[in-house]
Amino acid sequence: MAKSTFYHAGCPVCVNAEEELLGLIDKSEVDIIHLGESKNRIADAEKAGVKSVPALVTPTGNVLHINFGASLEDV
Amino acid sequence: MAKSTFYHAGCPVCVNAEEELLGLIDKSEVDIIHLGESKNRIADAEKAGVKSVPALVTPTGNVLHINFGASLEDV
Numbered sequence: 001m002a003k004s005t006f007y008h009a010g011c012p013v014c015v016n017a018e019e020e021l022l023g024l025i026d027k028s029e030v031d032i033i034h035l036g037e038s039k040n041r042i043a044d045a046e047k048a049g050v051k052s053v054p055a056l057v058t059p060t061g062n063v064l065h066i067n068f069g070a071s072l073e074d075v
Numbered sequence: 076m077a078k079s080t081f082y083h084a085g086c087p088v089c090v091n092a093e094e095e096l097l098g099l100i101d102k103s104e105v106d107i108i109h110l111g112e113s114k115n116r117i118a119d120a121e122k123a124g125v126k127s128v129p130a131l132v133t134p135t136g137n138v139l140h141i142n143f144g145a146s147l148e149d150v
Contacts, residue, residue: 004099020133024079024100052142058095065142067127 002059003029007045009036014054017066021056030056077134078104082120084111089129092141096131105131 006021008014022030033041035053045055049063056064081096083089097105108116110128120130124138131139 016137017139020135020137020139023135024104024133029099058099060095060098062091062095064092064095067140067142 003031004059005031005033005048005057006054007033007035007041007050007057008054010034011053017054021054021066078106079134080106080108080123080132081129082108082110082116082125082132083129085109086128092129096129096141 004025006018008018018032022032033045035042035045045057048057048061050057050065051063052065052067054066056066058064079100081093083093093107097107108120110117110120120132123132123136125132125140126138127140127142129141131141133139
């Protein structure tokens with residue numbers, strides 16, 4: 001099975017979401033990409049349909065945008 | 076470990092998110108609540124901090140609001 005990809009940007013909201021979500025999903029099944037540190041991956045993320053972070057791109061290519069109890073305006 | 080709770084309302088966005096997410100998380104670890112059918116659970120969801128659906132309340136009580144590639148205005 002293809003891996004999922006978790007995109008984030010190191011913000012507290014992202015980190016919390018990451019810890020919560022990766023506590024539920026097998027870590028070996030997820031690639032974690034820090035877009036702030038890996039700016040060369042931003043194009044990949046955009047191509048995958050990522051509009052905001054944190055987001056999880058599933059093995060089937062769907063994008064789950066995750067909002068950790070805060071609107072993006074608050075981040 | 077306490078279970079996670081996945082709240083949704085039966086909309087296509089919710090169902091897609093559910094299928095994607097529950098394909099990644101062990102189904103035995105998640106309670107699935109359809110708020111449209113179980114209106115008596117809406118108070119529980121609000122108390123847990125759920126602002127929109129679909130949302131996943133983790134075992135630690137954090138709420139991950141999931142936006143399946145569409146803003147809530149589009150749902």
